[in-house]
Amino acid sequence: MGIRERLSGNEAVAYAMKQINPDVMGAFPITPSTEIPQYFGAYVDNGEVDTEFVTVESEHSSMSVCIGAQAAGCRAVSATSSCGLSYMTEMLYVAASDRLPITLAVSCRALSGPININNDHSDAMSVRDTGWLMLFAETNQEAYDNYLQAMRIGEAVDLPIMICQDGFITSHAIENIELVETDKVKAFVGEYKPRHYLLNKDEPIAVGAYATPTYYIESKRLQAQAMMDAKDVIRKVGAEFGEMTGRRYELIEKYMMDDAETAVVIIGSSAGTAKAAVNELRESGKKVGLIKIRAFRPFPAEDIADALKNVKAFAAMDKSDSFNAHCGPLYAETCAALYANGVCAPKGINYIYGLGGRDVRVESIKTVFSELDKIAETGETGDTYRYLDVRE
Amino acid sequence: MKDIVEIRWHGRGGQGAKTASLLLADAAFNTGKYVQGFPEYGPERMGAPITAYNRISTERSTVHSNIYYPDFVVVVDETLLSSVDVTAGLKPEGAIVINSGKAPEQLRPLLKGYTGRVCTIDAGRISEEELGKNFPNTPMLAAIVKVSRVVDPEAFVKDMEASFRHKFASKPQVIEGNMRARKRSMEEVQVG
Numbered sequence: 001m002g003i004r005e006r007l008s009g010n011e012a013v014a015y016a017m018k019q020i021n022p023d024v025m026g027a028f029p030i031t032p033s034t035e036i037p038q039y040f041g042a043y044v045d046n047g048e049v050d051t052e053f054v055t056v057e058s059e060h061s062s063m064s065v066c067i068g069a070q071a072a073g074c075r076a077v078s079a080t081s082s083c084g085l086s087y088m089t090e091m092l093y094v095a096a097s098d099r100l101p102i103t104l105a106v107s108c109r110a111l112s113g114p115i116n117i118n119n120d121h122s123d124a125m126s127v128r129d130t131g132w133l134m135l136f137a138e139t140n141q142e143a144y145d146n147y148l149q150a151m152r153i154g155e156a157v158d159l160p161i162m163i164c165q166d167g168f169i170t171s172h173a174i175e176n177i178e179l180v181e182t183d184k185v186k187a188f189v190g191e192y193k194p195r196h197y198l199l200n201k202d203e204p205i206a207v208g209a210y211a212t213p214t215y216y217i218e219s220k221r222l223q224a225q226a227m228m229d230a231k232d233v234i235r236k237v238g239a240e241f242g243e244m245t246g247r248r249y250e251l252i253e254k255y256m257m258d259d260a261e262t263a264v265v266i267i268g269s270s271a272g273t274a275k276a277a278v279n280e281l282r283e284s285g286k287k288v289g290l291i292k293i294r295a296f297r298p299f300p301a302e303d304i305a306d307a308l309k310n311v312k313a314f315a316a317m318d319k320s321d322s323f324n325a326h327c328g329p330l331y332a333e334t335c336a337a338l339y340a341n342g343v344c345a346p347k348g349i350n351y352i353y354g355l356g357g358r359d360v361r362v363e364s365i366k367t368v369f370s371e372l373d374k375i376a377e378t379g380e381t382g383d384t385y386r387y388l389d390v391r392e
Numbered sequence: 393m394k395d396i397v398e399i400r401w402h403g404r405g406g407q408g409a410k411t412a413s414l415l416l417a418d419a420a421f422n423t424g425k426y427v428q429g430f431p432e433y434g435p436e437r438m439g440a441p442i443t444a445y446n447r448i449s450t451e452r453s454t455v456h457s458n459i460y461y462p463d464f465v466v467v468v469d470e471t472l473l474s475s476v477d478v479t480a481g482l483k484p485e486g487a488i489v490i491n492s493g494k495a496p497e498q499l500r501p502l503l504k505g506y507t508g509r510v511c512t513i514d515a516g517r518i519s520e521e522e523l524g525k526n527f528p529n530t531p532m533l534a535a536i537v538k539v540s541r542v543v544d545p546e547a548f549v550k551d552m553e554a555s556f557r558h559k560f561a562s563k564p565q566v567i568e569g570n571m572r573a574r575k576r577s578m579e580e581v582q583v584g
Contacts, residue, residue, distance in 0.1 A: 173430035272454035
């Protein structure tokens, strides 16, 4: 029934990689994800895995290594953060459009400038439209569990997948974790059986071909279909993982939402802090709740709309800004989800929070709920685009 | 022990405050607790003030923020007392443990009216005498265990010995020195 351990989030991901024993890793270091290839490199060096560990000169190249390896028929992995992810961007589109289910661990970090090594979601959010599946973790446990489910999900729909966690906040923090026995991991993840691959002599194929206007949009339509199909796959794999471990996963997690009148929609480690705020407010009789986004790609529009349909007011919490003089990405997509599903009653506001490692406290989230209270009472949203815990 | 104990470490880059917080998390983990051990990363460089944290609890804590109202504070470098507000938010029923050769009453005036227990331990001297080098974090760890009892001190000593015997099987002198340093620290910590 699992192995009781304590590991940092980076260690947990490296350990999951070790248990899976992928064929190829493209490795280039950047804070705060550096420890992942560092720990994994030690496993390679000790002969504990037989992964081809390819050290390169940049993230553009580490993703290119993954693309080449995965196209050949291998399971390929990498890890990165921040500007490293930005530098991969061109190749992220190539990986997704070539339908290569690569697994990329992201320890999320702010983008320059000012230069900053701490956590926010600017890096991951800036590549949200590259065609990758994206799962986010609240804890080290979830980073590990998501990683173990990643290949099952990506390979089922032929899309690459990012397993995101919060840089330093979980990547460098030791927490209790329950590991899955390696034989069970191997049985759960299974062998990679690519449908089409370059080293299959019986089926010569081209990868990365040019597409004229006659074909390009059909290719994109298929990619869009794969992303839609991924919703059910994520639910099924999450349920199967739950049967094995007792930890069941969906696209979103609803916390105290059944009778909630106000709610926050939030991603990553701050969801845990927000749960503590919800608990405290519940003790004083406030009907508050929380929706945690686990899958940002595909975006769980129906689930969010369903969870929010009865609240009076909600706040979508964005750990990145779109600099559109309007709102961050989570608010934009949450509102679109409500509109598309015919949910019009809840009043919604957006908070940009936690940028560049600004600490998110229980008190911070309680402030948000107290603003939501006012909105629920008066029906006046006021300014919908707000910054939290900022010196004005 | 309370359901949750929160500890804040103040040190300087390179002194091992982060490592000490991770070792304390390990020790508490080994006694069945839920633990968090994490550093606050700023402009990392040798000698710059750094902060690290522990949450040790009987139920999993979901909070992922820094600690503002600690039960205990550990100061690995005495010179920080003049530049960092080390007692900020520190609960009066808790304690502060400072690496210093001075007596607690000599340091209390520097602590901005803190009314709780002030404890000192000459971790630098113990480390130099027992390990031949200034590695204050082993004796500091022992002192905070003794003062906070966040881990049973006897269980802590046994657990650390077992882990050192495993880690340094080929260097018995490291094990013995560390064990002596821990034992002395627990005996010599002054509570004022």
